Amino acid sequence: xxxxxxxxxADGFPxxxxxxxxxxxxxxxxxxxxxxGIATATVDHxxxxxxxxxxxxxxxxxxxxxxxxxxVLAGFMxxxxxxxxxxWAGRMINIHPSLLPLFKGTHTHRQALEAGVFEHGCSVHFxxxxxxxxxxxxxxxxxxxxxxxxxxxSARVLVEEHRLYPIALADVAAGRVALVDGAVVRR
Numbered sequence: 199x200x201x202x203x204x205x206x207x208a209d210g211f212p213x214x215x216x217x218x219x220x221x222x223x224x225x226x227x228x229x230x231x232x233x234x235g236i237a238t239a240t241v242d243h244x245x246x247x248x249x250x251x252x253x254x255x256x257x258x259x260x261x262x263x264x265x266x267x268x269x270v271l272a273g274f275m276x277x278x279x280x281x282x283x284x285x286w287a288g289r290m291i292n293i294h295p296s297l298l299p300l301f302k303g304t305h306t307h308r309q310a311l312e313a314g315v316f317e318h319g320c321s322v323h324f325x326x327x328x329x330x331x332x333x334x335x336x337x338x339x340x341x342x343x344x345x346x347x348x349x350x351x352s353a354r355v356l357v358e359e360h361r362l363y364p365i366a367l368a369d370v371a372a373g374r375v376a377l378v379d380g381a382v383v384r385r
Contacts, residue, residue, distance in 0.1 A: 295363070
């Protein structure tokens, strides 16, 4: 989130980070956002028990009230329902710590090491109803080195995530990249 906020503060960046919304009260990102002067909101998913769609309708209301145009997920560890994903189709992006379609879900660095791949990395993608299956906007790679463990590999991928996500956000916000008929279109 901080990488996105810092990038958006640069002159000429085509997006403004207008709201940081969390599903976890007291999340560290909320304090960081406030320090940057960004509006914050919390919709605690636990208040909705197992009614995921009711939780997402509450989030959608907060996004609508705040006139949000693009949802940029950063550390939001919840699987969205088809209702929410379809409502924000083409206007919601996420970053994932693997070279999609490889290593979906969690523990991607462990998965990469266990698979014995020589390259790993991260992907920015449009969010679709299927987990980590959205069309890829862009990717960055890092080598998998002899002696790597999950921590060392994760650290190298994280550097690329912080570099890549603001670039992808700028492209989507400026209309240089869009989701059209389920595919990424570059203009």
